[in-house]
């Protein structure tokens with residue numbers, strides 16, 4: 001596994017959120033046509049998501065060309081505080097109304113396996129419409145758990161070995177729920193992956209991934225074949241390292 005290379009260390013979580021929102025804006029503008037974007041779940045992306053509802057992003061982002069997907073979802077109603085889609089609605093989607101070109105939440109009501117298949121069908125239809133052979137996202141945002149998981153790809157899960165399907169149903173995480181997640185066949189086709197990691201509780205796992213490339217934690221196995229991986233981390237997650245190191 002490659003050690004973490006392309007890392008932007010910023011002062012705090014607010015600066016990290018702004019750097020991530022800027023990356024989204026740059027990617028969407030550069031895409032020219034449709035920009036296919038994956039949002040991550042959990043608490044970390046919420047500061048970025050809230051920025052997207054305000055200026056300059058609400059006006060500057062080419063929302064009509066953006067299609068939003070999720071890296072994973074907990075199989076709970078959108079009104080549940082654990083819902084990643086519910087959080088995005090609260091943070092910025094409701095404020096944007098019908099402006100995004102497409103919003104593709106993971107279906108959550110029903111049998112987990114069938115829901116995973118339905119999400120994969122949505123993905124296939126989207127990329128077919130884009131004339132893309134495979135699930136090539138312009139930008140995939142990901143977080144990292146303290147155990148090194150990303151999306152809902154947890155250490156020791158058989159889903160880590162999936163090489164064909166684009167989605168999977170898994171049980172686990174905190175909260176311990178049924179989830180639908182993207183798999184490595186999708187994550188590793190991305191043009192660009194951005195890990196957004198903040199907070200002192202992530203310092204140990206970030207240090208482990210930086211110093212033990214061979215650890216093979218799920219987040220370390222995100223290695224796009226023809227894309228880039230960037231890390232946007234705050235000083236707390238970086239273990240107090242300096243700011244703006246490794247900026248590229």
Ligand code: 6PG
Pocket residue numbers: 040041042043044045071072073074084142143144145149150151152173
């Ligand atoms: C999820 C997320 C998950 C998250 C990490 C970090 O739905 O749980 O996709 O992979 O990114 O667990 O979560 P926090 O940002 O809450 O620390």
